[in-house]
Amino acid sequence: MKRIKLKYLVSGLIAVFLAAFYLLPYWTALVTATKPPLEIRTTNPLLPGSEMVFSYARTAWGMVNGSFITSLRIAFTSMAVAIIVGSIGGYYLSKVRGRYVFGLLAILSIGIYIPSTVRLVPLVRVAKNLNLFGSPEYIGLAIGGGQLPVVTFIFREFYRKVPDPLVEAAEISGASHWQIYRYVMLPLSRTAAVTAGIIGFTVGWNNLILPLILTSGSSGRPIMAQVDLMSRASAWEIGVWNLQLSGALFAMLPIVIIYIILQEQIVQGWTEGAISG
Amino acid sequence: MKKSDYLLFFPFFAMVFIFLVFFIAWTAGVSFSDWVGVFPSYNFAGLAPYKGLIGASGFQRSIVNTLVFVGAGVPLITATGILVAIVLDLLPSGITSSVMKTIFILSFGLAQAITGVLWAWIFNPTEGVINGFFESIGLEGVSQSFLTDPYLVILAILITLIWRFSGYCGLVFFGAINSVPNSHREAAKIDGASTLQVYRHVLFPEIRGVILMFSLLLSMMVIKTFGIIWTMTGGGPGISSMIFPVLIYRKMFSSFNFAQGSAAAMIFLAIIMVFAMPYLYFQYKGGEL
Numbered sequence: 001m002k003r004i005k006l007k008y009l010v011s012g013l014i015a016v017f018l019a020a021f022y023l024l025p026y027w028t029a030l031v032t033a034t035k036p037p038l039e040i041r042t043t044n045p046l047l048p049g050s051e052m053v054f055s056y057a058r059t060a061w062g063m064v065n066g067s068f069i070t071s072l073r074i075a076f077t078s079m080a081v082a083i084i085v086g087s088i089g090g091y092y093l094s095k096v097r098g099r100y101v102f103g104l105l106a107i108l109s110i111g112i113y114i115p116s117t118v119r120l121v122p123l124v125r126v127a128k129n130l131n132l133f134g135s136p137e138y139i140g141l142a143i144g145g146g147q148l149p150v151v152t153f154i155f156r157e158f159y160r161k162v163p164d165p166l167v168e169a170a171e172i173s174g175a176s177h178w179q180i181y182r183y184v185m186l187p188l189s190r191t192a193a194v195t196a197g198i199i200g201f202t203v204g205w206n207n208l209i210l211p212l213i214l215t216s217g218s219s220g221r222p223i224m225a226q227v228d229l230m231s232r233a234s235a236w237e238i239g240v241w242n243l244q245l246s247g248a249l250f251a252m253l254p255i256v257i258i259y260i261i262l263q264e265q266i267v268q269g270w271t272e273g274a275i276s277g
Numbered sequence: 278m279k280k281s282d283y284l285l286f287f288p289f290f291a292m293v294f295i296f297l298v299f300f301i302a303w304t305a306g307v308s309f310s311d312w313v314g315v316f317p318s319y320n321f322a323g324l325a326p327y328k329g330l331i332g333a334s335g336f337q338r339s340i341v342n343t344l345v346f347v348g349a350g351v352p353l354i355t356a357t358g359i360l361v362a363i364v365l366d367l368l369p370s371g372i373t374s375s376v377m378k379t380i381f382i383l384s385f386g387l388a389q390a391i392t393g394v395l396w397a398w399i400f401n402p403t404e405g406v407i408n409g410f411f412e413s414i415g416l417e418g419v420s421q422s423f424l425t426d427p428y429l430v431i432l433a434i435l436i437t438l439i440w441r442f443s444g445y446c447g448l449v450f451f452g453a454i455n456s457v458p459n460s461h462r463e464a465a466k467i468d469g470a471s472t473l474q475v476y477r478h479v480l481f482p483e484i485r486g487v488i489l490m491f492s493l494l495l496s497m498m499v500i501k502t503f504g505i506i507w508t509m510t511g512g513g514p515g516i517s518s519m520i521f522p523v524l525i526y527r528k529m530f531s532s533f534n535f536a537q538g539s540a541a542a543m544i545f546l547a548i549i550m551v552f553a554m555p556y557l558y559f560q561y562k563g564g565e566l
Contacts, residue, residue, distance in 0.1 A: 007472050008367070018360065018361060019377065019380065022381065022384060022440065022444060023380065025396060025440070028395075028399060029395050029398065032398065041403070044413065045399075045405060045406045045409050046406060046409070084288070085288050085289050085292055088285060089293070092286050098278065100290075104293065107293060107298065108293065108297070109557055109560075110550075110553065110557070111296075112553075113497055113550070114301065114546065115501050115521075115522065115546065117501075118300070118304050118545070119296065119300045120304075120529060120538075121303065121304050121529065121535055122299070122304065125303075125317065145292050145295065148292055149297070176279050177279070177282040177285055178282065178285050202386055205388070206388035206391075207388075208388065208390045208503065208507065209503050209522070212530075213526075224388050224504070227388075227394060227508070228504075231390075231393070231397065241401070241404070245398060248394040248395060255383075256383065259382060259383050263378060263382065266382055267448055270385070270449075271445075271449045271451075271452045272452075
């Protein structure tokens with residue numbers, strides 16, 4: 001009896017410690033975002049100020065709200081690429097069995113690990129030459145293209161569970177691949193589409209390096225590039241921490257909401273993906 | 278396959294070719310060129326960019342930091358991940374466990390740029406949490422300017438990386454522990470093993486394969502870190518916290534040395550493949566590909 005209690009005491013303490021470690025950044029950011037500069041300098045960063053001041057958050061919102069639309073366009077484009085192109089690829093690899101399957105599998109399974117930094121030069125040159133510099137859809141396409149191997153494998157794994165006779169029967173009755181894809185595979189794809197869609201959206205919303213190299217000028221700068229810029233300003237000017245932390249908190253909102261609502265599916269998607277590629 | 282069917286698969290084939298073959302060949306080409314400056318130049322320069330790069334201090338520091346991140350960061354993240362997995366395993370399933378899972382996965386889902394800003398504030402030398410803590414217990418002398426000290430900056434980034442990845446790591450281990458047949462756990466308990474012993478001698482040894490595989494995956498994720506380092510330090514002070522993605526970015530878009538930047542990208546790709554190949558081999562052997 002005593003032993004069981006000790007076990008729960010120790011694990012409870014570890015749980016509290018871990019929770020504190022994980023929540024610390026959000027907490028101190030929230031507290032600081034609502035303090036005036038003087039109090040940031042004089043009070044404990046873990047404690048709220050004498051009163052909550054929201055004017056800094058309002059100013060920060062003015063600095064990031066223009067970026068919300070740009071980043072949503074990026075994220076939705078990346079999400080669309082993940083779902084549409086990923087499901088077509090998954091269908092090809094699991095059910096069509098053309099002669100390119102082996103080669104594609106080899107390229108894609110290596111492609112999962114290819115870092116996006118290897119594509120920076122071509123992406124910039126293509127943007128310059130095709131006059132796509134600063135286009136959110138182009139950035140979304142570029143990010144989605146980088147995620148293509150991962151999402152293709154998600155759909156492939158999923159479609160492998162679809163019985164082959166189902167597809168063969170459709171083929172024998174003369175259905176084209178368009179029809180099989182549209183009327184057999186797509187209606188079955190909900191789970192895989194949600195997982196791939198979340199990945200596409202999250203990566204599109206969160207990406208920093210492509211917005212940095214593919215945009216210029218201030219209007220409609222993608223959100224993470226804006227957060228980065230605001231963090232740089234603080235290096236020179238003391239007391240803008242409440243602004244940049246407010247900006248960072250606004251910028252995480254979509255992800256926080258999605259992760260709270262879809263927690264179970266996200267955890268399942270990320271953990272299963274980790275082990276089975 | 279009908280003619281019109283090719284149209285269906287075309288976007289997929291085109292994107293695979295462009296993103297996974299053509300663009301990489303392009304960068305490889307630039308890495309042997311003389312392209313220095315804003316305007317492209319594709320004259321063949323042989324191995325000159327590689328030689329110039331390897332002599333650069335930023336490159337050498339990137340190699341060292343890559344080794345430190347893999348050698349110290351990955352074991353620290355894995356160890357914290359094991360703690361997370363045990364806590365999740367002991368918690369009865371319910372709202373607490375569900376909230377904990379959300380917290381753990383959220384730090385992985387958050388943008389690196391945001392993570393960097395949040396932790397830069399915690400490590401702020403005058404007003405941040407860490408130094409505020411030292412001061413509040415009367416140890417002003419211990420207060421450090423973490424992000425401007427060439428050695429402490431690595432420690433600060435490692436802590437941030439633990440925060441980012443160990444929750445995810447713990448969730449993966451937790452899932453793996455749960456797939457171990459319950460009879461193994463019961464058998465050990467009947468033999469008189471304590472809770473800790475069950476983890477130490479039964480459950481974690483059984484998921485050794487998962488831990489090893491995930492360490493490879495973690496290694497790749499950790500050395501690809503860009504946003505955290507970019508917003509926390511920009512690779513600085515000087516070049517102290519430089520790793521490959523930051524080096525590549527700075528070579529290309531600060532120094533406009535696209536040839537050397539591309540050479541760094543190709544070397545980085547090779548380093549990633551050192552970790553990816555065994556991972557792919559295990560997957561292939563396990564029949565997962």
